[in-house]
Amino acid sequence: MTINLLLIDDHALFRSGLAMVLAAGLRGVHVFEAPSMEQALLCPCDTIDLLLLDVQLEGLSGLEGIALLKDKWPKAKVLMVSASQDAKVKEQAFALGAQGFIYKAETSQRLLEQVVETLADRLPRNVPASLENRAFKLTPRQCEVLDLLCQGLSNKMIGRRLELSENTVRGHVQATLSALQVSSRSEAAFVARRRGLTNE
Structure with missing residues (x-):
């Protein structure tokens, strides 16, 4: 089975380098490239x-184009790539339907891991073992905090529910975000629901 990836980036050097990383690091993957949203929508695949x-x-920016791309390829997953580390941009991307977000400053290994995580249900089973979908290691208490966080409860409300101080809850929340590799x-709630880590 071939996995089709469409890489959309207006920097030719970065785009070609990223395509090489993906082709070398993942088996059964075909990478299409486009320098703009307009060209991406002309992809014949x-x-x-x-x-x-x-x-x-x-x-047209990547954020503005998500809906157009999803309209053409409704089953496609979206992994945003950005040079900016603005948390608001990241949250906006998820709100618009992205399944993942990675910074351009990350290593090629981390990029491959993110692609594997985003495509966990579609990649062939001969993906290198080092890139297999990793299990998140959460303590029982962190799992409880994550459940309540997914319900939209504040640190104060989580503390009341679990009979913990607000500072203790804050520490558990930060540890949980770190374990999930989110900011x-x-x-965190999005990842938890996607991975079945919460009862919410």
Whole structure:
């Protein structure tokens, strides 16, 4: 089975380098490239499994184009790629339907891991063992905190429910975000639901 990836980035050097990393690091993957949203929408491939989409593009931006891309390839997953580490941009991407977000400053290994995680249900089983979908290691208490966090409870309310101080809850929340490799409560809730880590 071939996995089709569409890489959309207006920097040709970065785009070609990233395509090489993906082709070398993952088996059964075919990478299409486009320098703009307009060119991406002209891609002749009927089935795209993953869109690697730069946030900043000339013309229509990556964030603005998510809906158009999902309209053409409704089953495609979206992994945003950005040079900016602005948390608001990251949250906006998830709100618009992205399944993942990675910074351009990350290592190629981390990028491959993120692609594998985003495509966990579609990759062939001969993905290198080092990139297999990793189990998140949460303590029982962190799991309880995550459940309540997913319900939208504040640290204060979580503390009342679990009979913990607000400072203790804050520590558990930060440890949980770190374990999930996310930077916000909303992103943690998204990952938890996608991975079945919560009863919520």
